[in-house]
Amino acid sequence: MEWWDLTVTSILRGGLYALMAVGLSLVFGVMNIPNFAHGEFYMLGAYVAFFSVAAGLNPIAAIIIAGIAGFAAGGFTEKSVFYPLRRRSKEQWIMNTFLLTVGLSVAMQNLAQSVWGTKFRGVRQYWPGSVSFVSGMSIPMDRAAGFLVAALMIAIFWLFLSKTTTGRSIRAVSQDETGAMLVGIDLNKIQTLTFALASMLAGVAGALLLSINPAYPTMGLMPLYKSWYVVILVGLGNIGASILGGLVVGFLETVSYYTLGAGWQDIFSLSIIILILLLKPAGLFGTAAKGV
Numbered sequence: 001m002e003w004w005d006l007t008v009t010s011i012l013r014g015g016l017y018a019l020m021a022v023g024l025s026l027v028f029g030v031m032n033i034p035n036f037a038h039g040e041f042y043m044l045g046a047y048v049a050f051f052s053v054a055a056g057l058n059p060i061a062a063i064i065i066a067g068i069a070g071f072a073a074g075g076f077t078e079k080s081v082f083y084p085l086r087r088r089s090k091e092q093w094i095m096n097t098f099l100l101t102v103g104l105s106v107a108m109q110n111l112a113q114s115v116w117g118t119k120f121r122g123v124r125q126y127w128p129g130s131v132s133f134v135s136g137m138s139i140p141m142d143r144a145a146g147f148l149v150a151a152l153m154i155a156i157f158w159l160f161l162s163k164t165t166t167g168r169s170i171r172a173v174s175q176d177e178t179g180a181m182l183v184g185i186d187l188n189k190i191q192t193l194t195f196a197l198a199s200m201l202a203g204v205a206g207a208l209l210l211s212i213n214p215a216y217p218t219m220g221l222m223p224l225y226k227s228w229y230v231v232i233l234v235g236l237g238n239i240g241a242s243i244l245g246g247l248v249v250g251f252l253e254t255v256s257y258y259t260l261g262a263g264w265q266d267i268f269s270l271s272i273i274i275l276i277l278l279l280k281p282a283g284l285f286g287t288a289a290k291g292v
Contacts (some may be wrong), residue, residue: 011146014250019150019205021230021242023198029174029237030194036101039062039220040108045217050121059126063207072202075196112217122214146208235283
């Protein structure tokens with residue numbers, strides 16, 4: 001494979017990793033929650049997209065509905081699970097939320113299995129055809145369009161965080177909760193919105209990849225692991241660097257796959273993560289995470 005083909009494949013893979021990782025990083029940076037149920041919102045988005053397409057809706061509508069479903073489910077989860085915990089538990093917050101999200105992950109997987117069964121549910125393709133490059137490389141339209149939608153979502157989300165009052169409030173809470181509260185920011189509203197937005201991004205990612213990864217109850221585990229690779233690589237809670245981190249992990253996996261063979265990409269990524277933890281525990285672009 002030529003370097004151009006490797007670059008294109010890395011970018012396509014990394015863009016979707018970044019979409020998941022930004023949400024995971026956002027929840028940790030703002031709420032100090034290591035969300036190990038993040039993959040289940042990815043799973044929810046995939047199921048919602050499948051049933052939307054099966055009902056006759058076009059792919060764009062299915063992806064939008066999956067994002068809305070992720071947003072609603074995330075908001076409901078925060079209000080019903082994390083808000084009560086936040087009112088009652090101040091000590092051992094990281095450990096408590098870690099255990100809670102692991103339990104939530106198992107519960108959501110079993111709920112999905114009870115409701116939809118273990119059958120794989122996917123679509124043959126969203127959009128027919130492929131995209132050809134000068135090098136002769138051909139990429140399915142679904143994968144190319146998925147990357148473009150992911151890139152658009154990340155760009156809109158970044159503009160939201162940078163240019164809107166609500167977005168700046170989210171960033172303020174991530175930097176200093178006490179200071180944000182002193183200037184009148186409602187922490188409860190911001191934290192609910194944060195979790196809902198992160199879940200929305202995961203839901204969109206699940207919908208985008210439905211033609212490649214069909215929906216089934218435990219499908220969120222691998223995207224979750226990939227997201228944590230990215231977040232650990234760049235530093236816990238570093239939202240902006242998660243975009244670059246997604247591309248880096250995509251590049252590492254692509255290069256290791258085509259040079260060492262199938263199955264080596266995870267070993268290679270994990271080896272890099274171990275080195276990062278040993279040499280720079282805060283991540284390549286991170287500082288000590290709050291509360292840790």
